[in-house]
Amino acid sequence: MTENTQPPANGPHSAPADLPTQYTPADVEGKLYERWVERGYFEADEKSEKDPYAIVIPPPNVTGSLHLGHAFEHTLIDALTRRKRMQGYETLWQPGMDHAGIATQNRVERELAKEGTSRHDLGREAFVERVWRWKAESGGTISGQMRRLGDGVAWSRERFTMDEGLSRAVNTIFKRLHDDGLIYRAERIINWCPRCLTAISDIEVEYQDDDGELVSIRYGDGEDSLVVATTRAETMLGDTAVAVHPDDERYRHLVGRRIDLPLTDRSIPVVADAHVDPEFGTGAVKVTPAHDPNDFEIGRRHGLPQLTVMDEHAVITAPGPFQGLDRLEARSAVVGALREEGRIVAEKRPYQHSVGHCSRCHTTVEPRLSMQWWVRVAPLAKAAGDAVRDGRVAIHPKEMSSRYFEWVDNLHDWCISRQLWWGHRIPVWYGPDGEVRCVGPDEEPPTGPGWTQDTDVLDTWFSSALWPFSTLGWPERTDSVAKFYPNSVLVTGYDILFFWVARMMMFGLYAMDGVPPFHTIALHGMVRDQFGKKMSKSFGNAVDPLDWMDAYGSDAVRFTLARGANPGVDVPIGEDWVQASRNFANKIWNATRFALLNGATVEGPLPAAEEMSATDRWVLSRLNSVVAEADAYYDDYQFAKLSDALFHFAWDEVFDWYVELSKTTFAAGGRPAEVSRRVLGEVLDVTLRLLHPLIPFVTEELWTTLTGGDSVVVADWPKDSGFRDAAAERELDAVRQLVTEVRRFRADQGLQPGQRVPATLDLGETGLAAHEPAMRALLRLEPAGEAFSATATLPVAGAVVALDLSGAIDFAAERKRLTKDLAAAEKELAQTTAKLGNEAFLAKAPDHVVAKIRTRREAAEADIARITEQLAKLPA
């Protein structure tokens, strides 16, 4: 369809026939988004009187592009903020991006490599300039994708972690932490990536089980010898001791003595240390303080020298035959040399053990002794834990809190310095006489000969930790900070609970005088494929959300994601499901089209209940229940249940029943038709508004056409009017059951759906007389005389449908069906009778349960009577 994409209607039910019979997302999505932005709907006013509702975007890496995980997260955030906006809050969805230190630097370095140059050739300043240029050129990818998705973010407030203001925030907090003694410099064993050439923090290390080889090596000679085992043989060059457990009888005689270290001319002491597990291996451990975190600690306890034998590239520096070899080459060379000396006591054997890899490039991490900057996290983490413990911050779903506590309660100090060029440079200067000066944002750095600035930059997460307030202008005391801090909710994946969430908590509480950065943390899961498998490029199941948005529309992608979003649980998504969501959008489209063709309207007040048919009252009663239900689900971040409830209400109840039943009313005309037109308008109006946060585009297009309103984006959020009509609901339940039963009967008899059948419809004492015309229409029943062939199974007491099947009835099939029904009813009767004969049950079960069982028994009895009668009437 290419026609009919003109601007939205300028009045209620204008030109309904203009709507094409199929919804084409591409025709409306782009233009609607641009209109929303032009009209400033997404902008936030910090001076507004309205209550604030603020959510920050988890800033995507500038290097990145939108993947389904983003699409998912954005759908949830967008839905939350759109609803709050409709509810009359001053909403801020804060957009922005993260400079992603290592990732971005790696990316640009790869480009340079292709050009045959390197960052070292360029020099620091030129390189950083180059990264900025790269950011300017390709950093906008995500913004474009966010527009496609419909993200209602405040574009004028877009921020970047390296912006001047945010850098000032970083500097401010660094200075403050430093002066408070919470940032310090120390030489320790850190995780070193020999490819990225930088330190990385503990949580940037990904452990996986790798196949290694455990070799056993004899140290020393004769009685003065023992055997140690290792998977990193090359580190023996840096051994400065062997450790055994203090209580280990086997080695007691050796403690305090020195033994010869093979391949070297050194001898090393045997020390006793409780860290050694005497049960493991030989019970003797080689100690390499400069290349292993445990050994570092042992070395500290025993005053051992720290002998560095590898450089930053993990190349051996120890003088001798191994010098210049890479760690892996050195490993086999060392083992070979040891074997020649007869030092290998057990052949090397395969050994699976946990090995750390750089989370950015997957290179095996090398523990390395070096001087770095650290954050003393204990006091900060304590506060972060307490804020959740005492309920000031709620984690949703609450099962996730245990993970959070596990981390904040057992935290090691955080290594924040990175040996990179792209990032916030550490604001510390070193003087000629060993002075160290931390320079705050309003201070001049020291000048003069010999003063140099620290060459390292800060961990990316240092600046992300300030995101909830740095984006609002902090450290200035801006109105935005006052209005939107703390944020209302943080919506993010459980996978960055530690990387990001916990650190925002620590820094937020610290910087903002103990006020945590948000009231609620709503954690979602990871997007997976339709079989629940992790999406990854290497596995070949990764999907570009743009492909699906192109094919099925953004609404379809959003709705599918929302529909799978159970709190904290991973979300599978498959193309078939997106297609189904597209079908839903199309269904809404066509239902609205039908409504417009039939004169549905939102003008004027709703007619009085007395004027309405039971069908009208039923649908309005259900509508209001659904409004209440939707509110409860939104408030509880239950997107899957929310989507499901709206889907089924709209499709099953409104489209399949109310719309179908109303056809008869419309055809008859008169006042009842007028009333139904207004009711149908109301139902669609409210339903579209309820759905808008999830599927903004199609609802906007339809709602503006239906109501003539400016935009559903700024329409009022529906309120439960309190209208309920239990009697009408029961009545329509009966109608629906009855119609379904007759349809089943017809299908069983092989009647074609469209085939008209002479029939009498005797609704007896059911009180459903008013529905007879509609039911006859739905069932394709023609008026009939005396003819009688069979009766349908009737779930509503007192109703009889006599269908004249003109001799075409299949008596055998009917007998079979009735017999089956009879058996089921008899089983039901037996079950309920047994239950009601159970004294213990009657004594202990609540009244409503007992009553329910009674009703079931009565129904079973009635069924048996009726079916028996019908069976008797069937010709043999």
Next chain:
RNA sequence: GGGUACAUAGCUCAGUGGUAGAGCGCCGCCCUUACAAGGCGGAUGUCGGCGGUUCGAACCCGUCUGUACCCACCA
């Protein structure tokens, strides 16, 4: 080694004590004048195994098996 989840229809998942549900898929009949991206009807499960508590268990308790993820300085 510690921790947290999870095992329900072919697939992906809801369902926290009272007759087993949804979407997709599947079978059958229909282009019934909003929609075939649709309509109507239908089939499909000893709710992982074994015990226990209870009048009653998918649900609570114990245990076993299997899976996923997180944390941890196991040479």
